[in-house]
Amino acid sequence: DIQMTQSPSSLSASVGDRVTITCRASQSISRYLNWYQQKPGKAPKFLINVASALQSGVPSRFSGSGSGTNFTFIISSLQPEDFATYYCQQSYSTPLTFGGGTKVEIK
Amino acid sequence: QVQLVESGGGVVQPGRSLRLSCAASGFSFSNHGMHWVRQAPGKGLEWVAVISYDGSTKYYADSVKGRFTVSRDSSKNTLHLQMNSLRVEDTAVYYCAKGEDTGIVGASFDYWGQGTLVTVSA
Numbered sequence: 001d002i003q004m005t006q007s008p009s010s011l012s013a014s015v016g017d018r019v020t021i022t023c024r025a026s027q028s029i030s031r032y033l034n035w036y037q038q039k040p041g042k043a044p045k046f047l048i049n050v051a052s053a054l055q056s057g058v059p060s061r062f063s064g065s066g067s068g069t070n071f072t073f074i075i076s077s078l079q080p081e082d083f084a085t086y087y088c089q090q091s092y093s094t095p096l097t098f099g100g101g102t103k104v105e106i107k
Numbered sequence: 108q109v110q111l112v113e114s115g116g117g118v119v120q121p122g123r124s125l126r127l128s129c130a131a132s133g134f135s136f137s138n139h140g141m142h143w144v145r146q147a148p149g150k151g152l153e154w155v156a157v158i159s160y161d162g163s164t165k166y167y168a169d170s171v172k173g174r175f176t177v178s179r180d181s182s183k184n185t186l187h188l189q190m191n192s193l194r195v196e197d198t199a200v201y202y203c204a205k206g207e208d209t210g211i212v213g214a215s216f217d218y219w220g221q222g223t224l225v226t227v228s229a
Contacts, residue, residue, distance in 0.1 A: 001169075034215040036152075043202055043219035044144075044152065055217070087152055091213055094166040096142075096154040 002026050002090050006099030012107040019075040021102045023088035028068045032092035035064055035073050038101075039084045048073070049091075078104070109133040109218040111203050116223030119193055129186040129203030129220055136184040137161070140206030142216060143177060143188050145199035155201070156188065160209040171197075193227045200224050 003026035013019050023033065031051040036044040046055055048064040051071055061076045075082055083106055088099040115127040129141070143155040156167045156177040165177050176189040186203050201223055204216035 032213055036216070038152075043221055044216070045219075046215060046217045049207065049215040049217075089152075089154075089215070091215055093212055094157070095168050096157070096212075098152045098154065101151045 001095055002029060002093060002097055004088055004090055004097050004099040006088055006102050008102060009100060010103040010105060012105045013078050014107045015078055015080060017078045017107075019078050019082075019104060021073040021086055021088075023066075023071040023073065023099050025069045025071075025090055025092075029090045029092035031067045032090055033064070033066065033071045034089045034091060035062075036087045036089065037082075037084045038087065044087065047086075075104075109205065111205060111218060111220035113201065113203055113220045113223040116201065116225045118226045118228060120229055121193060121195055121227055123193055124189070124191045125193060125225060127188040127190065127201055127203075127223060127225070129188075131184045131186065131203075131205070134205065134218075136179075137181040138209055140209060140211050140214060141177075141179060141186045142204045142206060143186075144202045144204050144216065144219075145197075146202070146222075147196075147199040150199075153199075157206070157211050158186070159211055160206075164211060166211065190225070193225075195227050198225060198227050 005024045033051045035048040038044040052064045112130045142157045158177045174192045203220045205218040207214040
């Protein structure tokens with residue numbers, strides 16, 4: 001099974017800050033890496049697939065990059081509505097696996 | 108617009124069974140792989156199972172293999188998850204999620220339902 005390791009597990013940031021989250025796969029997954037946002041009590045929301053393709057309607061302050069085993073998710077200027085938990089997920093092979101999540105909190 | 112509505116959750120004793128359903132609308136159901144993903148209280152996301160667009164291929168997480176069965180009824184645009192021999196550790200919110208395309212691997216979960224809570228407790 002492919003293990004996905006996200007870091008940090010949590011972070012505190014202020015509105016306007018640049019936020020960076022990393023996701024590492026235990027083996028190469030090419031670019032089969034997706035990112036989701038989840039707010040408390042809500043279903044996850046799909047943000048980015050194939051490492052860097054922003055989904056329709058997702059603000060351009062969100063971006064993703066990487067390939068192989070190392071991936072990065074960036075929020076260029078944190079907005080109040082961005083406080084949430086973010087998950088990476090590999091779709092390279094079954095079992096499909098998620099990272100442990102990164103909770104972005106208000107400083 | 109795409110809608111996924113889960114039902115069938117509830118409280119059940121360990122060892123018993125439960126069947127979840129997910130009613131899909133707003134897209135061509137028979138052209139997409141469909142997934143179940145769960146989230147234990149206060150924990151992260153765990154993929155549970157996938158069924159291919161035509162129902163011919165199914166994969167499961169090791170934690171549920173042999174106990175859970177995923178199926179689909181394309182005449183009713185409905186996804187099911189039959190859960191047998193339930194354990195306390197199966198307690199979670201169960202989400203159905205639409206695969207981005209016909210594939211099982213390579214596709215992301217582009218739409219999610221609101222989830223249904225399954226509580227396994229004596």
